[in-house]
Amino acid sequence: MSLQMRGATYAYAGTKAIVLAGVDLDVEPGRVVAVVGPNESGKSTLCLVAAGLAPAAIGGRLSGSVVLDGQETATLKPHEAAQRCGILFQNPATQLSGTSVTVWEELAFGPRNLGLSIEEVAERVEAAMATLQIGSLAERDPHRLSGGQAQLVALASVVAHRPTMLVLDEPTSQLDPAGTRLVGDALARLAESGTAVLLVEHKTGLVERVADQVVLLVGGRVETVGPAATVLADPRLDEFGVDPPPSARITRALAAAGHADRLAGIDLGALEAEPIAAVGPGGGG
Amino acid sequence: MTDPAVQLEGVSFDYPRGPRALDGVDLQVASGELVAIVGQNGSGKSTLVRHLNGLLRPTAGSVTINGRRVGRRHVAELAREVGLAFQNPDRQIFAGKVRAEVAFGPRNLGRRGAELDAVVERALAIVGLTGDEDTNPYDLGFSRRKLLALASILAMETPIVILDEPTTGQDARGISRVQKIVADLSAAGLTVIAISHDMRFVAESFQRVVVMRAGRIVLDGPPQAVFAEESWPTLASTYLEPPLAARVGARLGLGLATPTEAALVSAIAAQATVR
Numbered sequence: 001m002s003l004q005m006r007g008a009t010y011a012y013a014g015t016k017a018i019v020l021a022g023v024d025l026d027v028e029p030g031r032v033v034a035v036v037g038p039n040e041s042g043k044s045t046l047c048l049v050a051a052g053l054a055p056a057a058i059g060g061r062l063s064g065s066v067v068l069d070g071q072e073t074a075t076l077k078p079h080e081a082a083q084r085c086g087i088l089f090q091n092p093a094t095q096l097s098g099t100s101v102t103v104w105e106e107l108a109f110g111p112r113n114l115g116l117s118i119e120e121v122a123e124r125v126e127a128a129m130a131t132l133q134i135g136s137l138a139e140r141d142p143h144r145l146s147g148g149q150a151q152l153v154a155l156a157s158v159v160a161h162r163p164t165m166l167v168l169d170e171p172t173s174q175l176d177p178a179g180t181r182l183v184g185d186a187l188a189r190l191a192e193s194g195t196a197v198l199l200v201e202h203k204t205g206l207v208e209r210v211a212d213q214v215v216l217l218v219g220g221r222v223e224t225v226g227p228a229a230t231v232l233a234d235p236r237l238d239e240f241g242v243d244p245p246p247s248a249r250i251t252r253a254l255a256a257a258g259h260a261d262r263l264a265g266i267d268l269g270a271l272e273a274e275p276i277a278a279v280g281p282g283g284g285g
Numbered sequence: 286m287t288d289p290a291v292q293l294e295g296v297s298f299d300y301p302r303g304p305r306a307l308d309g310v311d312l313q314v315a316s317g318e319l320v321a322i323v324g325q326n327g328s329g330k331s332t333l334v335r336h337l338n339g340l341l342r343p344t345a346g347s348v349t350i351n352g353r354r355v356g357r358r359h360v361a362e363l364a365r366e367v368g369l370a371f372q373n374p375d376r377q378i379f380a381g382k383v384r385a386e387v388a389f390g391p392r393n394l395g396r397r398g399a400e401l402d403a404v405v406e407r408a409l410a411i412v413g414l415t416g417d418e419d420t421n422p423y424d425l426g427f428s429r430r431k432l433l434a435l436a437s438i439l440a441m442e443t444p445i446v447i448l449d450e451p452t453t454g455q456d457a458r459g460i461s462r463v464q465k466i467v468a469d470l471s472a473a474g475l476t477v478i479a480i481s482h483d484m485r486f487v488a489e490s491f492q493r494v495v496v497m498r499a500g501r502i503v504l505d506g507p508p509q510a511v512f513a514e515e516s517w518p519t520l521a522s523t524y525l526e527p528p529l530a531a532r533v534g535a536r537l538g539l540g541l542a543t544p545t546e547a548a549l550v551s552a553i554a555a556q557a558t559v560r
Contacts, residue, residue, distance in 0.1 A: 039454075040429065147326070152326070243460070
């Protein structure tokens with residue numbers, strides 16, 4: 001098991017408010033577990049706890065057990081947690097090392113700190129850039145990217161580290177639809193190669209496509225957990241402030257209007273997953 | 286005839302040591318219009334809106350706000366006319382308390398005392414942060430910091446409001462709230478321009494959609510036109526996709542664009558009645 005949480009309960013330093021309350025969660029190698037839930041339900045905190053940064057790096061009180069790659073995170077130092085688990089923060093600006101002049105160097109920062117040979121560092125950087133299709137940004141200043149480009153660079157820098165477990169806090173929040181699709185493809189490939197992925201994501205269309213299991217987190221508690229198709233079809237999602245996937249919304253809207261039959265023979269999930277054809281950059285305009 | 290709220294003529298912009306971000310953009314937005322700007326990451330959307338409040342000055346071309354050339358006008362003066370809520374709220378937030386954060390803008394515009402309190406209260410009520418006046422902004426989660434940044438802009442009561450990715454990080458209720466804010470601002474006669482990657486939000490909440498690719502405008506029209514099947518190749522060329530409702534409508538051969546779920550349902554219902 002890459003990550004095993006049992007009764008994880010957490011409060012930030014200097015506060016009494018319980019942000020996570022008795023969370024049980026398992027992420028196995030090669031699996032994508034998505035966490036959905038309303039704003040302020042504890043999703044970002046769950047990321048920090050799962051990656052071992054809370055309490056090791058930011059303090060706070062953790063009870064229950066969080067085991068990352070066979071070891072209780074409470075006993076890990078931040079750099080030891082970082083070697084087991086890569087975390088992508090919600091705000092890509094938080095992620096940048098602040099020491100790199102180019103995107104290439106930014107991606108090399110993590111692997112270099114692992115003490116790898118320059119050839120190995122270069123190989124990892126190139127592979128990460130290819131995975132997220134950001135080769136054209138290699139020579140750019142990482143502090144002068146658009147929000148979405150910065151988000152892809154931040155994700156690539158975590159991927160270049162090649163952790164066995166990835167924790168991603170809304171990796172597509174600033175991405176265009178094609179960027180979101182790209183991240184979905186990248187996550188699927190990483191999982192295929194054995195990486196365990198914990199994905200916090202509001203875009204349930206993406207969750208539907210990549211997640212094996214979905215956890216619905218409400219008020220710091222696991223409200224429900226199960227296979228993606230089951231949880232995403234839960235009629236209570238709306239009630240909890242979680243947007244159902246577009247396919248479910250359309251199915252329900254047509255059923256409510258008495259026209260469910262018009263969708264016969266149309267696989268909405270497949271339609272959504274299928275990219276539309278592009279014209280070259282010179283045409284169409 | 287009133288002047289357009291925003292007029293860009295041949296605007297180009299090159300970042301130092303960076304690529305050409307805007308390449309001869311012509312854009313006119315009438316006073317009271319409700320406009321979404323969409324396009325791939327790095328297509329120039331944020332760069333474009335930063336020209337509207339003077340944060341950036343064009344390398345070539347001219348920017349005119351409410352009939353007056355921006356030219357060398359000071360950012361502080363433009364702040365009375367154009368409010369811009371950043372994509373990343375943390376680039377905007379600096380005060381130790383929510384109330385002080387929201388009061389900063391209107392105070393700089395000369396509001397004081399009860400009048401200042403009233404605009405701050407009103408802005409916090411609009412975004413749903415009433416009761417958090419004494420909270421430290423950094424004790425708020427990302428989604429509420431985003432709403433706080435929006436409140437700070439609303440409190441300045443500018444006739445032009447620009448929102449850079451307002452739905453980012455919001456849950457379903459947060460998106461509904463942003464949709465209502467946009468509709469209310471527009472109903473009050475304000476000019477609202479939003480950048481978004483959320484195509485459902487764009488299709489449901491905006492009258493006009495401007496599509497950018499590599500620093501140029503490649504499509505400009507109502508959602509029914511921009512998300513119609515004939516526009517898809519252009520959308521795809523800038524890494525966009527129409528909302529699923531539009532794709533379902535096209536698959537069903539409804540013969541008209543259905544960019545929203547409501548449009549899809551009514552088009553299907555209308556077809557059923559004809560039969």
